[in-house]
Amino acid sequence: MFDDLRDLYQEVILDHGKSPRNFRRPEDATCLAHGNNPVCGDTLVVYITQDDSGKITDAAFQGQGCAISVASASMMTDIVKGKTVEKANRLFEGFHNMCTRDDFNVAELADCDEDAIDRLVMLSGVKEFPIRVKCATLAWHTMQAAVNGDQETSTE
Amino acid sequence: MNKSSSVVEIAAGDNSTSAFDVEKIRADFPILSQKIYDGKPLVYLDNGASAQKPRQVIDAMSDLYETRYSNVHRGVHWTSQQSTNAYEAGRQKAGAFLNAASDNEIIFTSGATEAINLVAASWGRANLKAGDEVILTHMEHHSNIVPWQLLRQEKDIVIKVVPIDDDGNFLFDEFEKLLTDKTKMVAVTHVSNALGTIVPVADVIKAAHAKGALVLLDGCQAVPHQSVDVQALGADFYVFSGHKLYGPTGIGILWGREDILNAMPPYQGGGEMIASVTFEKTTFQKAPHRFEAGTPAIAEVVGLGAAIDYVNAIGLDNIAAHEHDVLQYATERLQAMDGVTIIGNAREKAAIVSFVLEDIHPHDVGTFIDRAGVAVRVGHHCAQPVMDRFGVAATARASFGLYNTRAEVDTLVDALEETRKFFS
Numbered sequence: 001m002f003d004d005l006r007d008l009y010q011e012v013i014l015d016h017g018k019s020p021r022n023f024r025r026p027e028d029a030t031c032l033a034h035g036n037n038p039v040c041g042d043t044l045v046v047y048i049t050q051d052d053s054g055k056i057t058d059a060a061f062q063g064q065g066c067a068i069s070v071a072s073a074s075m076m077t078d079i080v081k082g083k084t085v086e087k088a089n090r091l092f093e094g095f096h097n098m099c100t101r102d103d104f105n106v107a108e109l110a111d112c113d114e115d116a117i118d119r120l121v122m123l124s125g126v127k128e129f130p131i132r133v134k135c136a137t138l139a140w141h142t143m144q145a146a147v148n149g150d151q152e153t154s155t156e
Numbered sequence: 157m158n159k160s161s162s163v164v165e166i167a168a169g170d171n172s173t174s175a176f177d178v179e180k181i182r183a184d185f186p187i188l189s190q191k192i193y194d195g196k197p198l199v200y201l202d203n204g205a206s207a208q209k210p211r212q213v214i215d216a217m218s219d220l221y222e223t224r225y226s227n228v229h230r231g232v233h234w235t236s237q238q239s240t241n242a243y244e245a246g247r248q249k250a251g252a253f254l255n256a257a258s259d260n261e262i263i264f265t266s267g268a269t270e271a272i273n274l275v276a277a278s279w280g281r282a283n284l285k286a287g288d289e290v291i292l293t294h295m296e297h298h299s300n301i302v303p304w305q306l307l308r309q310e311k312d313i314v315i316k317v318v319p320i321d322d323d324g325n326f327l328f329d330e331f332e333k334l335l336t337d338k339t340k341m342v343a344v345t346h347v348s349n350a351l352g353t354i355v356p357v358a359d360v361i362k363a364a365h366a367k368g369a370l371v372l373l374d375g376c377q378a379v380p381h382q383s384v385d386v387q388a389l390g391a392d393f394y395v396f397s398g399h400k401l402y403g404p405t406g407i408g409i410l411w412g413r414e415d416i417l418n419a420m421p422p423y424q425g426g427g428e429m430i431a432s433v434t435f436e437k438t439t440f441q442k443a444p445h446r447f448e449a450g451t452p453a454i455a456e457v458v459g460l461g462a463a464i465d466y467v468n469a470i471g472l473d474n475i476a477a478h479e480h481d482v483l484q485y486a487t488e489r490l491q492a493m494d495g496v497t498i499i500g501n502a503r504e505k506a507a508i509v510s511f512v513l514e515d516i517h518p519h520d521v522g523t524f525i526d527r528a529g530v531a532v533r534v535g536h537h538c539a540q541p542v543m544d545r546f547g548v549a550a551t552a553r554a555s556f557g558l559y560n561t562r563a564e565v566d567t568l569v570d571a572l573e574e575t576r577k578f579f580s
Contacts, residue, residue, distance in 0.1 A: 001574050002527055009520075014579070040519050041536040041549045064549050066519035067579075129523060 008125035008132075009067065017067030020074035022060040022081075029058070035142030035153045037134055042069050046077075046142040056080050056088060059143065066135055072123055073139035079116045085147050091116055092140040098124035099133045176474045182559045184210040184466075196529030199564045204349050204377060204508055204555030205533050206399045209463075213403055216462035217455045228454055229428060229445075243454050246461035247444070253464045254394060254411050255385040261417065263410040263444040264452055268376045269299040271395035271410035272343070274447060275372055276303035278423045279393075279416070280341070286312035289339045291369075293318040293326060293355065295348040295542040300374045304343065318344070320545065324351040324500035332363055339369040346378035350539040350553065351500030352483075352508030354378075361390045370416070376400055380557065381479055381506045383472040386411055398456065402557075403463030407456035410447070417443035424449040467558070475558045479507035482556045486565045493569060495576055499546050507556035510537075513572055516579050518552040524578065528571035530564075 002009075029047035036043040044063025051057050059077040064070075080088040094109040098120060109117050126136045145153035182188050185208050190198050200208060220242055226235035228243045244259075251259040265271040284290075290304050294317050304315055316339075318331045326344075335342075342364040347354050361371045372393035375384060379396045386394050393416075398407040412420075422429055422440055426449030431439040440446045467475060486509050490496045495514035513521050522534035533553045536543045543549060554568060 001571070002524060002578055005524060005527060005578075009578070039535065041540065041543065042519075043549070064517075066517035068520070070517075132519070132523065135519065 004128075008129065010122060010125075012119075012122060013071045014067060016071035016074040020061075020070050022074065022077035023062060024060045025062055026058050026060050029060070031146045031149065033142045033146035033151055033153055035063075035138050035145065037065075037069070037138055039134070040066070042066065042135065042138060044069070044073055044139060044142060046073070046139060046146050048080075048143065048146045050085070050147070055084050056082065056147075061139060061142075065138070066132075068123070068126060068132055069135040069138050072136045075119050075123065076139040076143060079119060080143060087112070088147070089144060091120065092137075092144060095120045095124065095140060096137060099127050099136060176470070176478050178478065178559065178561055181470065182561075184212065185559055186211060186214070188559060192529055193527060197567075199528075199530040199567050201554040201556060201560065201564065201568060202531045202533050203380070203400070203557035203560075204537075204553060206405070207380060207402045207557050208559070209404070209459075210402055210466050212466050213459045213462045217404065217459040220455050220458045225455070227451055239454055242458050242461075243452070246457035249461040249464045250409050250411075253379075253384075253468070254409070255387050256411055257387060258414055260443050261411050261414050263412070263417070263447045264457055265395075265408045265410050265447075266406055266453070267397040267399070267408035268374060268395045269397075269408075271393075271408050272300055272372070272374065273303045274410055274423045275343075275393050275395075275412070276307045278420045278447070279370075280304075280307045280313075281311070282419075282421050284311050284313050284340055287314065287338060289314045289316055289334075289336060290341045290343060291316045291318060291331070291334055291339055291364075293344050294320045294545055295324065295326075295351055295353060295539060296343075296345055297349050297374065297376070298538045298540070300343055300345060300372075301541070314338070317541075320351075320353070320542075324348065324353045324502040324542075326353060326355045326360075326502075328356060328359060328363075331360065335363060335367045335369070337367060339364070339367050341372065342369050343372040343374070345374045345376075346384075347375075347381070347506045347508075348500070348502075348539075348542070349377045349508070350510055350537040350542045350551070351502060352377075352505040352510070352555075353500060353502035354504035354506055356504075357391070358389055365390065377506055377508070380467070380475075381472075382476050392416060398460040398463065401460070401463050402466060403460040404453075404456045407453045407460050409460075412443070414443060417447070420446075422449070423447050426450045428452070470558065478558060479556050479560075482560050482562060482565060483507040483509065485562045486554060486556070486568070489565055489569045490572075493572060493576075496572070499548065499551050507560075508553060509555075510551040510553045512548060512551055513576060514579070516575065518550040520579070521552045521572070521575055524575040525568065525571035528567065528574070530568050530571050532568070 032047045042065035047060045049058035061073045097104045126132045224238035226239045228240040247262045250262045316334045364371045370392040375396040394411040399405040429449040499510040518534035
């Protein structure tokens with residue numbers, strides 16, 4: 001019955017949704033932001049720790065949401081760890097394009113690491129479910145808000 | 157009409173009586189004969205958000221546009237007279253539907269949201285002062301919370317909230333404790349959109365009136381499911397939206413007692429609502445026109461009138477009995493399912509079942525059962541305080557209408573079982 005949902009709800013995503021990585025509040029976080037999706041009530045807090053050069057040394061989150069939004073937050077925190085803010089933003093831009101643009105070509109992210117791209121491609125299955133794109137991008141919006149110094153963000 | 161085999165099958169014994177023929181009713185709703193996702197019948201269980209429209213409503217609106225449309229209350233020409241007649245007939249139908257004492261008590265708004273905002277802005281600004289109290293319940297829709305909060309910012313009024321118990325019952329004793337001499341307005345839902353709880357509004361009105369407070373009832377989830385008599389209830393304001401009553405969007409009703417309405421200042425200024433205008437002084441019409449500035453939603457009023465005719469022809473008592481049967485069946489089947497928790501088990505309930513399925517987020521549940529053709533609402537139902545009360549961020553909600561069947565409940569339950577298997 002649900003064959004066409006398996007592209008989106010893959011094992012890896014279900015696993016991240018059930019057992020999210022980096023689901024904690026780091027004591028030494030240098031910035032944080034609250035993200036919420038007023039349509040569905042998903043809420044999360046993203047904690048980012050940056051070193052003096054601005055590099056992201058730790059990323060974590062807490063909150064609640066659907067399998068897609070929790071998996072996305074889990075993967076996002078894994079992905080941005082160890083990256084510069086510029087690189088994290090670049091990956092978000094690429095992911096957003098993946099989820100929304102029909103003509104997206106993964107070659108556009110040739111400058112990014114393959115492991116990150118593979119994970120994002122997996123999540124980009126939400127493209128077929130436009131109403132759920134916000135679920136997948138909420139954590140990324142919130143990460144961006146945190147490093148930009150905005151305390152609140154919303155997908156609306 | 158192209159009907160699915162599964163729908164035809166149930167006509168034999170289920171829900172089909174001489175008084176209420178659900179198959180005949182389903183045939184009135186063109187959208188229900190559609191197949192989605194490669195041949196699955198559409199199982200529409202999101203009536204609490206908005207109901208589907210019968211051919212009679214669609215035709216009434218098309219007919220107006222095709223044969224006699226014009227602006228109302230303005231022209232001397234034939235079309236204007238015809239449109240005005242059709243428009244005012246809609247007011248009469250709405251008045252009779254609620255058993256209003258006069259059609260002047262029926263004000264057309266864009267929906268229940270605007271109706272409540274109108275009362276809060278017009279009656280509230282004119283009558284409330286700092287320290288006055290407005291009582292709401294814990295299960296209000298945001299549209300009956302936020303207008304009062306906006307008024308609180310301006311007037312420094314006090315908002316009190318009647319609690320509910322773990323089953324979603326309105327706690328009458330607690331309500332009585334909240335009532336004081338400062339209580340000026342009790343604004344409560346007639347039926348909770350998130351839980352289905354039917355509030356004992358007649359008793360609420362008696363207790364509120366004893367303290368000199370007025371009562372506004374949000375009837376959005378009540379009028380599609382039961383007959384309402386505002387005079388017998390003794391209410392002061394009653395609001396509902398047309399689109400939940402099988403009518404069009406963009407039209408709603410504010411009913412208010414005529415003496416109260418005529419003492420209220422205008423809500424919006426413009427054409428239609430004035431008696432005379434000069435740059436020095438403008439005088440206003442009485443209700444209802446005082447509150448209907450600008451060109452109204454003419455075809456929508458006609459559509460709402462057709463929707464009222466439609467449910468009246470079937471009979472709200474028959475509709476209530478049918479929906480009660482479907483509700484009971486759905487409740488039994490969901491209760492029997494592993495992993496389902498029903499949120500809201502009030503003693504008196506309308507045809508709404510909110511539930512959660514294990515720890516699977518309602519959005520994931522909604523996406524999965526959608527693929528089986530089943531439409532339910534997932535989320536906070538614009539009632540976040542009640543979600544907080546039950547410690548959930550969201551629920552899935554099946555809300556039934558007059559065209560739903562036990563067979564559709566079976567489809568829902570089967571889809572939920574499949575979803576559970578997928579996530580286990």
